[in-house]
Amino acid sequence: MILVTGGAGFIGSNFVLDWLANGDEPVVNLDLLTYAxxxxxxxxxxxxxxxxxxxxxxxxxxxxxxxxxxxxPRAILHFAAESHVDRSILGPGEFxxxxxxxxxxxxxxxxxxxxxxxxxxxxxxxxxHVSTDEVYGSLGPADPAFTETRGFEPNSPYSAxxxxxxxxxxxxxxxxxxxxxTTNCSNNYGPFQFPEKLIPLxxxxxxxxxxxxxxxxxxxxxxxxxxxxxxxAIRRVLESGRLGETYNIGGxxxxxxxxxxxxxCALLDEMAPSPAGPRERLITYVKDRPGHxxxxxxxxxxxESELGWRPAESFETGIRKTVRWYLDHRHWxxxxxxxxxxxxxxxxxxxxxxxxx
Ligand code: NAD
Ligand code: TYD
Numbered sequence: 001m002i003l004v005t006g007g008a009g010f011i012g013s014n015f016v017l018d019w020l021a022n023g024d025e026p027v028v029n030l031d032l033l034t035y036a037x038x039x040x041x042x043x044x045x046x047x048x049x050x051x052x053x054x055x056x057x058x059x060x061x062x063x064x065x066x067x068x069x070x071x072x073p074r075a076i077l078h079f080a081a082e083s084h085v086d087r088s089i090l091g092p093g094e095f096x097x098x099x100x101x102x103x104x105x106x107x108x109x110x111x112x113x114x115x116x117x118x119x120x121x122x123x124x125x126x127x128x129h130v131s132t133d134e135v136y137g138s139l140g141p142a143d144p145a146f147t148e149t150r151g152f153e154p155n156s157p158y159s160a161x162x163x164x165x166x167x168x169x170x171x172x173x174x175x176x177x178x179x180x181x182t183t184n185c186s187n188n189y190g191p192f193q194f195p196e197k198l199i200p201l202x203x204x205x206x207x208x209x210x211x212x213x214x215x216x217x218x219x220x221x222x223x224x225x226x227x228x229x230x231x232x233a234i235r236r237v238l239e240s241g242r243l244g245e246t247y248n249i250g251g252x253x254x255x256x257x258x259x260x261x262x263x264x265c266a267l268l269d270e271m272a273p274s275p276a277g278p279r280e281r282l283i284t285y286v287k288d289r290p291g292h293x294x295x296x297x298x299x300x301x302x303x304e305s306e307l308g309w310r311p312a313e314s315f316e317t318g319i320r321k322t323v324r325w326y327l328d329h330r331h332w333x334x335x336x337x338x339x340x341x342x343x344x345x346x347x348x349x350x351x352x353x354x355x356x357x
Contacts, residue, residue, distance in 0.1 A: 001025055001028060001072070001073050001074070002019070002025060002026075002027055002028070002073050002074065002075045002076070002077060003027075003028045003030065003068070003071065003073040003076045003077070004016055004019075004027055004028070004029050004030070004076075004077045004079060005030050005031065005058050005076070005078050005079055005080035005106065006030075006031055006037075006078070006079035006080030006081060007030070007031055007053075008029065008031040008038055008039055008041060008042060008053075009031070009036050009037055009038075009041075009079060009080070009083070009194075010036070010041075010083075010188070010190075010192050010193045010197075010227070011079055011130070011188055011227055011230060011231070012029075012079035012080070013038070013192050014190065014191065014192060014227045014228060014230075014231055015077070015079065015234065016029055016042065016045070016051065017041075017042070017044060017045060018228060018231040018232075020045055020048060020050055022235070024050065025050075026051070026052070027051055027052070028052045028054060028067060028071045028073065029042075029051060029052065029053045029054065030054050030056055030058065030063075030064070030067060030080070031053070031054075031055065031056075031080065032055065032057045032058070032080070033055050033345050033349070034082075035194075035342075036082075036083065038192070038194075038336065038341050039053075039341075039344055040335065040341050040344075041192040052071070052356050052357075053357050054067060054354065054355065054356050054357070055345075055349055055353050055354070055355070056353045056354045057353065058080050058098070058102040058103075058105060058106050059097065059098070059101055059102045059105050060105070060353075061105040061106075061108060061109050063353075063354045064105065064106060064110075065109045065112060066354075068109060068110070068113040069113070072121075074121070074124055074125060074126070075125065075127070075128060075238060076106070076110055076126075076127050076128070077128045077234065077238070078103065078106060078127070078128065078129050078130055079130045080098065081098055081099050081102075081130075081162065081165075082094050082095045082098045082099060082158070082161070083158070084158070084194075084196055084197065085134075085156045085158045085159075085289070086289060087158075087196075088156055088157035088158035088161070089156065089157065089289070089290055092157035092161075095157050095161040096157075096161055096164075098161075099158075099161035099162055099164070099165050100161050100164045100165055100168070103129070103165035103168055103169065104168055107127070107168060107169065107172045110127050110172075110178060111172065111176055111178050114127075114178060114179070123179075125179055126179055126180075126181060126238055127169070127172075127178055127179065127180045127181070128180070128181045128182075128183070128237060128238050129165065129166065129169040129182045129183070130183055130185070130234065131162050131165065131166050131183060131184045131185070132162050132184060132186075133146055133184050133185060133186045133223070133296050133298050134154065134155075134156065134158065134159035134162065134293065134296065135152045135154050135159055135162050135163040135166055135184060136150050136151075136152060136153060136154075136184070137153030137154060137155055137159075137293065138155060138293035138294045138295060139294065139295040139296065139297055140294070140295070141295065143295075143297075144297075144299065145223075145250075145297035145298055145299035146184075146248060146296070146297060146298055147248065147299045147301075147302070148184070148245075148246045148247065148248055148302055152166070152167075155291045155293055156291055156293070159293075166182055166184075166246075169182055170182070170244070173243065173244040174244070179243045179244075180243065180244060181237050181238065181241040181242075181243065181244075181245065181246075181247070182245075182246040182247070183233065183234060183237055183246070183247050183248075183249050184246060184247070184249065184298075185225060185230050185233070185248075185298075186222065186223035186224065186225050186249070186250040186253075186296060186297075186298045187222045187223060187224050187225065187296070188224075188225055188226070188227045188230050189224055189225075189226065189318065189319070189322055190226050190227035190228065190318065190321070190322050190325070191227070191322070191325045191329070192227075193227070194336065195333060195336060195337065198222075198257065198260065198261075199224075199264065199319075199322065200326065200333075202260070202261050202264045203264055203268070203322075203323060203326045204326070204333055204337070205282070206264060206265060206268050206279045206282060207268065207272070207326075207327075207330075209274065209276060209282065210282065211282055211283075211284040212261055212265075212282045212283045212284060213284055213286040214257060214258055214261055214284065214285050214286065215257070215286060215287075215288050215292060216285070216287075216288030216289070216292060217285070218256065218257050218258030218261070218285065219256045219257070219258065220256065220257050220292060220293070220294055220295065221254050221255065221256050221257075221294070221295040221296065221297070222254070222255065222257070222260075223250045223251055223252070223253055223254050223255075223296055223297050223298050224251050224253045224255060224260070224315055224318075224319075225249065225250060225251035225253065225311060225318075226251070226311065226312075226313035226317075226318030226321070226322075228312070228313070229251065229311040229312055229313055229318075230249060232309065232312070233247070233303060233309045234249075236303070236307045236309045237307065240306075240307050241306075241307065247302060247303045247306075248298050248299060248300050248302060248303065249298065249300060249303060249309075250297070250298025250299070250300040251298075251311050251313075251315065251318075252298075252300065252311070253311075253314070253315045254295075254297050255315065258283075260319075261283060263319060264279075264319070264323065265278065265280045265282070265283070266280075267319065267323045268323060268327075271323060271324065271327060
């Protein structure tokens with residue numbers, strides 16, 4: 001079995017659903033259920049015996065040690081993090097706690113567990129750390145895309161905390177021999193993404209007829225990858241990645257933000273026309289994000305040549321599926337926006353943590 005952290009968040013929940021759809025190996029899912037964790041992402045596997053959910057904190061080393069001793073996973077896939085740049089600007093402390101301290105505690109628990117294994121299990125064990133392209137910093141318009149050998153130049157509290165966690169993971173490999181793998185992926189989009197990030201936020205606001213806030217001049221560039229492609233890439237790295245290596249994952253899909261927002265407006269106008277007219281009228285330029293990175297671009301040739309991974313979705317197919325998903329799951333979005341998705345956490349857990357459900 002495998003242990004996933006952060007498996008009630010956007011990418012983690014997609015990964016758990018995808019994992020169970022593609023094989024029989026059970027998953028223990030450790031998630032604190034912060035505002036970003038949503039059990040409604042996992043309803044499709046609610047009765048699935050292969051999924052064990054534990055509400056708990058990756059900073060709680062004793063809890064992680066107990067889960068490892070009890071379930072004896074062959075791998076830890078570490079998704080749990082604070083993940084939103086704007087939140088990291090308003091409150092960086094939680095990012096240092098979860099992303100840096102949390103990764104440290106997890107590494108230490110993993111190291112103790114790994115040391116206790118027999119030779120065969122030790123050789124097979126993997127700690128896969130899920131990280132971001134934002135650790136590399138910002139590119140100029142003509143700069144080559146990020147390769148794995150590029151130095152880290154993080155500019156936001158979020159990316160700095162992720163860069164720190166990447167360094168810890170690297171050090172645990174070089175110093176202690178812990179069998180680690182790191183992935184650095186570009187911006188994901190798809191089902192179950194919390195509507196604070198660009199794409200779901202714009203879909204939701206456009207449907208509600210609200211202004212669409214574009215930061216600065218709207219010409220900041222991101223590389224976009226459909227979330228299921230990220231999940232497939234992580235599975236490939238887990239299966240065949242070389243120990244201690246990092247793999248960049250990207251969609252070969254660089255786009256300025258304004259183009260993304262206009263594209264969403266056009267798709268919504270086509271799939272759910274509004275009597276008030278085209279949604280582009282809602283686009284509103286707002287004050288820029290402080291320290292806003294201008295451009296990210298991923299050179300994903302290493303994972304392609306070593307592991308044979310390429311994205312299955314183009315941006316055109318992926319964004320169409322995503323808009324369709326949000327149109328078909330308005331109930332999910334409404335419960336996230338109203339906060340109703342948190343009721344289950346309060347009812348079921350209160351202050352209780354660390355127990356399997
Ligand atoms: P998310 O914010 O949607 O989900 C994070 C999950 O972690 C939530 O379920 C939350 O409850 C959980 N969590 C937070 N603190 C925790 C703690 N202390 N203990 C246990 N669980 C905790 O994030 P996401 O977008 O799914 O990102 C997942 C990972 O992928 C992150 O490590 C992020 O840095 C990385 N990443 C994200 C993107 C992206 O575009 N979203 C791109 C590249 C890499
Ligand atoms: P975001 O989804 O927050 O991801 P990240 O900052 O990690 O890349 O933002 C993607 C891009 O969209 C980024 O350049 C900031 C911009 N953006 C807006 O213009 N308006 C918004 O309301 C948001 C949330 C983001």
